[in-house]
Amino acid sequence: MDIMIDANQSMTYAEARRRAAVFEPLDLVWFEEPLPASGSWGGVRRAENARERERGDLSPSEFHRTGHFRRSSTSWSRKGSESPVQRYGMVIEVRAEKLEEYRRLHAQPWPGVLETLRAHHIANYSIFEHSGLLFSYFEYHGDDFAADMAAIAADPVTQEWWKLTDPCQRRLATAGDGEWWAQMEQVFLME
Template sequence: MQRIGMVIGVRPEKLEEYKRLHAAVWPEVLAMISACNIKNYSIFLKEPENLLFSFFEYHGTDYQADMAKMAADPKTQEWWAVCMPCQQPLDSRKDGEWWASMEEVFFHA
């Protein structure tokens, strides 16, 4: 099992839309998240900075393949098309990232 943490900004004028979307995530999107071996997925909001922090556990054996599977899914692509305009990627993210990856520096089970 791998724990993943990521961060991104949310545009202030899109904050309520983002909350509304995530209060009723499409069932097909949730099913794809599960099919890609992701469990315990949460997104947290920090205001007034308008930062979104996501955390999930990856329980598969090939993270890159599962992420490619998710990215190829038409319903997920449609979901991302409505969510991405709400988001504001960090300038400090790595090349190729939308959500900036984070280093885990502490864990206690």
């Protein structure tokens, strides 16, 4: 018998561990969806995965047992509790004569830059443009923001990337001391 449960619900780390422990004796199997669950594409992919599972087409790496969660959660707990997400919004001016160059560069970001960002706990990074301003948003999942930012700044590939992107930008007069991108204050959040 197949049981499908939507696990994409908000729960604490402790609650997820509690639920995994309850189901572990049943030796349940689940599979990960390769797309985000939100939106119709996630649902379509889940349905395709169910059909692939029935035919035996899914690779073994896409199947997990609750014991895997227990082993993973034990290693997570050794690191301490999971760091809460920290959200950052930043703003800077884009030079009008450099806007198209900036867009072109970001249409094909360098893989090494993206790898460095991910390695230092940056996720969900977006940059928006409006009326000569660039607004960036990202989420930080680490526990030492200053150290991770320093490591990113010390990365040679990132430094080369910045040699191309920095001339496209102009620091705002309202930026804090030592800031290139001015940090913004979050005033609202809906999760």
